Amino acid sequence: MKILVSSCLLGQNVRYDGGNCFMNSSWIARLAASDQIVSLCPEVASGMSVPRAPIELKNGEVVDESGVVITEKFRSLVDNLEAFINDNSISMAIMKDKSPSCGVRQIYDGSFSGTLIEGQGLISKELAKYVPVFCENELYEAEKYWNTLKI
Ligand code: SF4
Known part of the structure; x- marks a missing residue:
């Protein structure tokens, strides 16, 4: 089992x-x-560079600052996510909150105004179809869940 x-x-x-x-x-x-x-940066895995222009989610679509929809860049990762989880024996995830790719509880609203x-x-939304997803502020809950897996 891996995280x-x-x-x-x-x-x-x-x-x-x-x-x-x-x-x-x-613990980590x-x-x-x-x-x-198992480490994953969905944006780098989708071919984006470091550094790169900021992106946000708007109505479920990934957009850049000029409003251009770039959701398609993530298509391959989304389509292969279930296989990636199975191939790597992933039982749960801990993802960075507030990110348009990894956010778990909160995201910015797509207006690039810090809202x-x-x-x-x-x-993270896709991951949650297969495994429990926690954010970095939920390590206590994440560790508790991990310990139930080992019983
Ligand atoms: S929040 Fe996710 S997409 Fe953004 S840098 Fe971290 S791992 Fe990459």
Whole structure:
């Protein structure tokens, strides 16, 4: 069993601005040391560069700042997500909240004005069809769920 984690939460510099959102967790560090963490940056996996222009979700579509819909860039990842989960023995995911790709509880509203709304990122929404998805603010709940899997 493994946990899928947003790459930027693991300290990888894959964010649109070239930075990361390192999540300091001894639990995650232990799992990583025993090869039970699978890293994924959906935007990089979909061919986007680092750094890159910011994107947001608007009415379920991925848009850039000029309003151009680029959802299609993610098509291959979405179509292959179930196989990716199965091939990597992924039982749950911890994804970066507020991201248009990884958001779990909140996303920006597509107006590029910094306005947050309730919602899931494109890939987290797909992931949730197959496995429980937590965000970085829910590590307590995530670890509790993980421990139920091991019983
Ligand atoms: S797409 Fe996800 S993993 Fe990649 S930088 Fe954004 S939040 Fe992090």
